[in-house]
Amino acid sequence: MADDFDIDVLVIGTGAAGLSAALQASDDPNLSVVLVDSEDHVGGASAWSTGIVMAAGTEFQAAEGISDTAEELSREYQVLNNWEVLPAIANRLAYDSGPTISWLVGLGAKCTGIIFAGDERVPRAHVFEGLGANIVDVLFAEVKRRRNVDVVLKTRVTELLRDDAGRVVGALAGDEKMRSRATILATGGFGANRMLLKEHFPRAHAADDWLWYVGPPSSRGDGLVMAAQAGADITGHDNGVLRLRANFTHENEGAYLPGWMVVVNSQGRRYMDEMSPYNVAEAVTSAQSGPVFALWDDRTKREAQPGTTAQHRKVNFPEGHPWEDFVEPVIDEMVEIGNVHVAQSIPELADKLGIPAPALTATLETYNADCHCGRDRFFDKQAPVFKTVATPPFYATELRLWHMPLTAVGPQIDADARVLDRHWNSIPGLYAAGEVTGGVVGKHYVGSGNAYANALVFGRRAGQTAASDLT
Numbered sequence: 001m002a003d004d005f006d007i008d009v010l011v012i013g014t015g016a017a018g019l020s021a022a023l024q025a026s027d028d029p030n031l032s033v034v035l036v037d038s039e040d041h042v043g044g045a046s047a048w049s050t051g052i053v054m055a056a057g058t059e060f061q062a063a064e065g066i067s068d069t070a071e072e073l074s075r076e077y078q079v080l081n082n083w084e085v086l087p088a089i090a091n092r093l094a095y096d097s098g099p100t101i102s103w104l105v106g107l108g109a110k111c112t113g114i115i116f117a118g119d120e121r122v123p124r125a126h127v128f129e130g131l132g133a134n135i136v137d138v139l140f141a142e143v144k145r146r147r148n149v150d151v152v153l154k155t156r157v158t159e160l161l162r163d164d165a166g167r168v169v170g171a172l173a174g175d176e177k178m179r180s181r182a183t184i185l186a187t188g189g190f191g192a193n194r195m196l197l198k199e200h201f202p203r204a205h206a207a208d209d210w211l212w213y214v215g216p217p218s219s220r221g222d223g224l225v226m227a228a229q230a231g232a233d234i235t236g237h238d239n240g241v242l243r244l245r246a247n248f249t250h251e252n253e254g255a256y257l258p259g260w261m262v263v264v265n266s267q268g269r270r271y272m273d274e275m276s277p278y279n280v281a282e283a284v285t286s287a288q289s290g291p292v293f294a295l296w297d298d299r300t301k302r303e304a305q306p307g308t309t310a311q312h313r314k315v316n317f318p319e320g321h322p323w324e325d326f327v328e329p330v331i332d333e334m335v336e337i338g339n340v341h342v343a344q345s346i347p348e349l350a351d352k353l354g355i356p357a358p359a360l361t362a363t364l365e366t367y368n369a370d371c372h373c374g375r376d377r378f379f380d381k382q383a384p385v386f387k388t389v390a391t392p393p394f395y396a397t398e399l400r401l402w403h404m405p406l407t408a409v410g411p412q413i414d415a416d417a418r419v420l421d422r423h424w425n426s427i428p429g430l431y432a433a434g435e436v437t438g439g440v441v442g443k444h445y446v447g448s449g450n451a452y453a454n455a456l457v458f459g460r461r462a463g464q465t466a467a468s469d470l471t
């Protein structure tokens with residue numbers, strides 16, 4: 001270590017990305033690694049997370065007879081993201097995903113199964129015992145075994161230090177200078193920062209007072225701000241995940257709408273298969289102008305069962321995830337407090353929603369006719385949850401994209417996790433990984449596990465690159 005540096009590798013943030021980076025960098029016993037976190041505990045959003053990890057070509061898929069390759073994942077990733085994610089990034093994510101699962105399992109994490117989590121071609125979502133919190137525990141247990149890693153908590157980094165040539169040479173936490181030869185930003189997203197959401201994720205900001213970030217208060221976007229000050233190219237404007245929900249309860253994690261409802265836009269037209277995976281529902285809803293609404297009738301309310309879409313699509317989330325919001329007692333409660341509108345006729349309902357009555361009437365006539373013949377002519381919704389809207393009273397509630405698990409705007413990195421400036425030259429001494437970055441999780445969330453895979457894969461890569469740049 002050069003005399004004027006205190007630390008070889010400084011890792012800012014102790015979520016899945018930071019812990020993975022510290023482990024990889026400290027594989028070289030000659031390097032000193034310091035992990036710093038603003039909170040009094042490790043883990044960030046990673047410890048709150050369901051911890052599903054997307055990966056292709058793994059031993060666990062093979063054991064289930066699932067044929068999949070990194071090449072197929074990379075291709076699908078790029079197509080779903082309109083080829084806007086750099087191919088080198090998509091390839092890195094896909095090709096490192098399988099080895100990362102093996103690495104995690106080698107450290108002691110227990111993969112309990114592969115689930116189909118959404119719209120992927122084959123099941124790729126790896127579920128771990130104890131969910132995200134246990135992945136953090138496994139990584140942190142290994143960090144504690146490393147003699148060359150120090151962990152410093154309750155220390156919020158406020159600025160990156162740069163020398164005259166623009167090289168990042170450490171960070172400032174209050175008055176304390178931490179001078180490091182390599183600095184890895186792993187500070188997570190900015191879901192808890194309304195100002196940054198307004199600027200960088202306006203689709204989320206548009207949810208207004210409904211908006212709910214489901215992660216920890218430490219997701220303040222400090223890393224995004226520090227990277228921008230250091231000259232990084234900030235990329236991924238308006239990217240992140242928003243789930244389409246009614247304004248019912250904050251205890252519910254349900255990611256899918258019940259298939260029996262009819263969703264219409266402000267012109268009174270259907271615009272999607274109501275059983276769409278949450279990433280698809282997000283994309284098509286973002287393209288609507290004006291509010292959107294879910295409708296159903298009294299018979300459906302009386303027969304409502306939780307989790308119809310998840311069950312039907314065989315979306316098999318880990319146990320403990322409730323799907324209880326669209327059931328009769330909750331709907332009645334929401335009618336009571338005015339969250340659900342009730343009307344004796346469709347024109348009256350249209351009037352309450354502020355949408356054209358003739359259009360809504362025509363939409364429901366078509367829908368009801370399709371229900372009777374068992375075929376959704378326009379959206380191919382599947383028959384088992386096809387319910388007419390014919391028995392008064394009729395119900396409707398507004399839906400918004402407001403349930404936010406993650407953001408995806410931040411510094412652009414290359415495939416080796418080096419932070420790039422606006423001319424796409426790497427900023428010497430600076431690396432980034434996980435939710436703090438932009439340009440990895442793209443415009444369309446590819447499915448459950450995309451973000452945790454990002455944190456683990458690029459966290460590991462940042463640690464490896466920083467270490468190899470120093471030796």
Ligand SMILES: Cc1cc2nc3c(=O)[nH]c(=O)nc-3n(C[C@H](O)[C@H](O)[C@H](O)COP(=O)(O)OP(=O)(O)OC[C@H]3O[C@@H](n4cnc5c(N)ncnc54)[C@H](O)[C@@H]3O)c2cc1C
Binds near residue numbers: 042054132452
């Ligand atoms: C409830 C929930 C469920 C989710 N489920 C899934 C899922 O199943 N699959 C999936 O792929 N994704 C999921 N996600 C998203 C995914 O978990 C996250 O994107 C990922 O874990 C982020 O990891 P990270 O290491 O980049 O950031 P984090 O885990 O948030 O870690 C960042 C760390 O940086 C620290 N920090 C921040 N600012 C500073 C500072 N200035 N100085 C020092 N330290 C700082 C924080 O305290 C924190 O410890 C979920 C998210 C949530 C909230």
